[in-house]
Amino acid sequence: MTDSSKKQEKQEDRRKFIVTSTIGASAACALFPFASGIPSVLDPATRDKGNSEVPWTKIAKLSSLPEDGTPTKFEVILAKVRDAWTTYTDIPAGAVYLARKGEEVVAFNLKCPHLGCAIDYRKNSNDYFCPCHNSTFALDGAVTTENSPSPRGMDTMDTKVENGEVWIRFQQFVPNIKEKVPV
Amino acid sequence: MMKGIMDWIDDRSGIRGLVKEALYEKVPGGARWRYVWGSCLTFVFFTQVVTGTLLWMFYSPSTQTAWESVYFLEYQVAGGWFLRGVHHYMAQAMIVLLVLHLMQVVIDGAYKAPRELNFWFGILMLGVTLALSLTGYLLPWDQKGYWATAVATNLMAEVPLIGPIIQKVVVGGVEYGHHTLTRFFALHAGILPASLIGLVVVHIYLFRKHGIHVKEPRPKKDSYFWPDQILKDAVACLAVLLAVVTLTIYFHGAPLGPPADPSNEFPARPEWYFLFLFQLLKYVPAFWGAVIIPVFLVVWMFLQPFIGKSKVGHRINVGFWWALIAGSVFLTFLAVSEDQANIKHGAAIEEAKWQADRVIEIANAEGIPPLGAVSLLRADPKNQGRRLFAAHCASCHRYNGHDGRGYPVDDPQSAADLAGFASTAWVTELLNYDHYVSDKYFGGTKFKDGTMARKVLAKYTEEENKLLPEIARLLADEANLPYEEKLEEEKRDELLALFYNDDLDFEDGRACIDCHDIDSEDEGSAPDLTGYGSREWLIAFIENPEDSRFYGKKNDRMPCYGRDDKLKPEEIEILVDWIRASPATP
Numbered sequence: 001m002t003d004s005s006k007k008q009e010k011q012e013d014r015r016k017f018i019v020t021s022t023i024g025a026s027a028a029c030a031l032f033p034f035a036s037g038i039p040s041v042l043d044p045a046t047r048d049k050g051n052s053e054v055p056w057t058k059i060a061k062l063s064s065l066p067e068d069g070t071p072t073k074f075e076v077i078l079a080k081v082r083d084a085w086t087t088y089t090d091i092p093a094g095a096v097y098l099a100r101k102g103e104e105v106v107a108f109n110l111k112c113p114h115l116g117c118a119i120d121y122r123k124n125s126n127d128y129f130c131p132c133h134n135s136t137f138a139l140d141g142a143v144t145t146e147n148s149p150s151p152r153g154m155d156t157m158d159t160k161v162e163n164g165e166v167w168i169r170f171q172q173f174v175p176n177i178k179e180k181v182p183v
Numbered sequence: 184m185m186k187g188i189m190d191w192i193d194d195r196s197g198i199r200g201l202v203k204e205a206l207y208e209k210v211p212g213g214a215r216w217r218y219v220w221g222s223c224l225t226f227v228f229f230t231q232v233v234t235g236t237l238l239w240m241f242y243s244p245s246t247q248t249a250w251e252s253v254y255f256l257e258y259q260v261a262g263g264w265f266l267r268g269v270h271h272y273m274a275q276a277m278i279v280l281l282v283l284h285l286m287q288v289v290i291d292g293a294y295k296a297p298r299e300l301n302f303w304f305g306i307l308m309l310g311v312t313l314a315l316s317l318t319g320y321l322l323p324w325d326q327k328g329y330w331a332t333a334v335a336t337n338l339m340a341e342v343p344l345i346g347p348i349i350q351k352v353v354v355g356g357v358e359y360g361h362h363t364l365t366r367f368f369a370l371h372a373g374i375l376p377a378s379l380i381g382l383v384v385v386h387i388y389l390f391r392k393h394g395i396h397v398k399e400p401r402p403k404k405d406s407y408f409w410p411d412q413i414l415k416d417a418v419a420c421l422a423v424l425l426a427v428v429t430l431t432i433y434f435h436g437a438p439l440g441p442p443a444d445p446s447n448e449f450p451a452r453p454e455w456y457f458l459f460l461f462q463l464l465k466y467v468p469a470f471w472g473a474v475i476i477p478v479f480l481v482v483w484m485f486l487q488p489f490i491g492k493s494k495v496g497h498r499i500n501v502g503f504w505w506a507l508i509a510g511s512v513f514l515t516f517l518a519v520s521e522d523q524a525n526i527k528h529g530a531a532i533e534e535a536k537w538q539a540d541r542v543i544e545i546a547n548a549e550g551i552p553p554l555g556a557v558s559l560l561r562a563d564p565k566n567q568g569r570r571l572f573a574a575h576c577a578s579c580h581r582y583n584g585h586d587g588r589g590y591p592v593d594d595p596q597s598a599a600d601l602a603g604f605a606s607t608a609w610v611t612e613l614l615n616y617d618h619y620v621s622d623k624y625f626g627g628t629k630f631k632d633g634t635m636a637r638k639v640l641a642k643y644t645e646e647e648n649k650l651l652p653e654i655a656r657l658l659a660d661e662a663n664l665p666y667e668e669k670l671e672e673e674k675r676d677e678l679l680a681l682f683y684n685d686d687l688d689f690e691d692g693r694a695c696i697d698c699h700d701i702d703s704e705d706e707g708s709a710p711d712l713t714g715y716g717s718r719e720w721l722i723a724f725i726e727n728p729e730d731s732r733f734y735g736k737k738n739d740r741m742p743c744y745g746r747d748d749k750l751k752p753e754e755i756e757i758l759v760d761w762i763r764a765s766p767a768t769p
């Protein structure tokens with residue numbers, strides 16, 4: 001190898017080194033501002049909300065429910081709702097049907113499991129009916145027609161009766177799937 | 184394939200030529216470190232635009248949500264403190280780099296013909312950047328930003344004729360409120376950055392038109408922007424980035440003071456790079472500081488390219504900038520050292536820190552009501568207790584030697600220090616004659632010469648003195664303080680017997696029971712000590728110390744806060760709870 005080709009090779013190496021480090025350093029500078037915000041922007045997706053307890057909410061007096069089990073509609077007023085930094089108190093969050101079964105109570109979410117319309121209780125036929133796409137439900141919440149638009153029965157929630165007051169754990173569920181999954 | 188796509192794009196856009204032109208700009212005399220500042224500033228501004236836009240996703244400009252949303256980002260959102268910290272410290276880096284860039288341009292003479300126009304654009308950009316800093320300082324809506332920006336907007340009113348109108352337009356009204364924030368936000372995130380982008384484009388275009396101004400002598404032979412100069416630029420940018428990340432991590436993000444509260448005074452101080460202006464206003468009238476001096480400086484700067492035509496003129500220009508920098512540094516130094524020497528300023532900073540920690544503690548625990556975080560602090564008994572004490576008690580009493588919040592008090596102390604009131608340690612000291620007549624207890628009152636001092640405490644024999652700490656334990660037990668342990672039933676009976684002087688341990692006339700009562704019916708001539716220092720006792724005492732249960736007619740200047748409606752019942756309760764909550768700190 002001649003001296004000049006060696007020199008040329010050395011220069012070639014030097015240039016390569018300069019080019020790669022320039023690209024590397026520039027890329028780092030260009031990407032850094034975006035990278036610095038990634039955890040924050042993705043925060044809602046990575047936040048683990050699932051295992052937080054659903055709180056109990058007082059809905060009505062047991063004595064206000066008809067003894068024969070006829071469903072009655074009630075507003076659900078949550079004592080505390082958090083939206084980002086704000087804590088709201090006494091916020092209307094939805095509605096439920098409560099039906100009495102002796103000393104026990106069942107609670108159904110007013111929202112149709114199909115696509116979320118408000119379900120009616122029909123006095124005449126003594127069943128539930130969703131006026132949006134005509135799903136019908138029995139008094140126990142089960143789907144009553146074969147080709148029901150709603151893939152599952154009405155959504156129930158935990159209930160308890162304490163000192164004559166009915167408490168429920170108010171929850172919403174993912175619509176239009178077979179299983180009842182909390183959102 | 185890739186090449187095919189690139190060819191297609193190039194064919195329609197001519198992008199290759201553009202990139203080539205951009206990268207193969209000639210650098211006469213070779214790449215040099217002194218040319219990196221412009222690129223660094225572009226990088227910093229780019230970072231600010233990106234991080235600022237990301238911050239936008241979290242910020243909510245209104246008086247009830249600005250502080251709250253920043254708090255939420257800082258303390259609840261993953262990595263929020265880092266994002267905000269980078270934006271905060273980059274802003275400071277930008278100011279430093281601007282000064283460096285400017286000084287390089289001035290010293291190298293790069294402001295002279297034919298580059299006058301570009302120099303002027305640079306000055307304009309400096310102004311826009313300072314405006315960005317000023318508007319950004321207010322957005323978190325914390326005490327610091329609120330009070331400091333109020334000073335800045337009041338200065339705007341100094342502009343002749345249109346000043347008051349400018350002020351109203353910027354503030355969005357007469358008072359600070361929702362529209363101040365929406366306007367400052369629109370300026371900070373919209374108008375100002377957009378103007379800066381426009382100015383940067385023109386600045387870079389003009390720079391390219393005239394090429395680099397070469398500082399002679401040339402160290403090397405000519406080279407190109409790519410890759411030699413870009414490498415130097417990128418390394419410098421990395422260094423800036425590293426410094427900013429270090430600061431962000433070291434301070435764990437940007438500071439966030441307590442939420443803005445117009446009724447809660449806070450010493451207004453601008454960001455550090457404006458401190459020289461702040462200090463200047465201590466010596467010159469506002470009109471000079473806000474109008475005459477800035478206008479003079481700006482006019483002077485615009486004339487500099489012409490002044491610099493001669494050698495002497497250039498020297499004058501360089502000297503002008505050095506003098507300006509030296510003056511600013513000196514004024515900044517004065518501002519900082521004056522604040523450091525000011526005890527009250529230190530106390531105000533400590534108090535703000537306490538409030539910030541406290542409100543964040545509450546917000547973390549229970550969230551923030553729709554009325555905003557200020558309402559949290561106002562409703563907080565711990566904070567209210569300090570403030571009530573400072574406002575109503577501290578002109579006579581002290582708390583650990585200060586006014587309850589940490590501020591020194593100007594008035595001489597004329598009543599007892601109530602930190603650790605009714606605790607074993609406090610009562611033990613009280614029952615010692617020397618302490619009793621000291622300023623810390625009753626030295627400032629007429630009780631210093633009262634029966635208790637002269638005829639009782641001063642007369643106790645050594646044997647009797649030894650029993651006093653026991654009496655103190657009994658009294659402290661009556662107080663039922665949250666931080667002290669209750670006595671056993673038996674022990675209490677034993678101490679009560681001592682109080683009643685059952686075994687005649689005290690000389691007649693010097694036994695406690697001779698004047699004070701505990702648990703008995705007779706009315707002694709001195710305050711009833713049943714439940715002494717307890718919540719009920721202290722509330723009743725503050726309501727009416729002139730009641731026969733307490734000092735009666737012997738009361739010395741202590742106002743009857745309840746009887747005379749000087750404090751509301753719930754305020755007295757808050758005050759009592761606060762006084763009783765914690766022991767004295769040594």
Ligand code: FES
Nearest residue numbers: 112114115130133
């Ligand atoms: S929403 Fe109820 S049936 Fe479709």
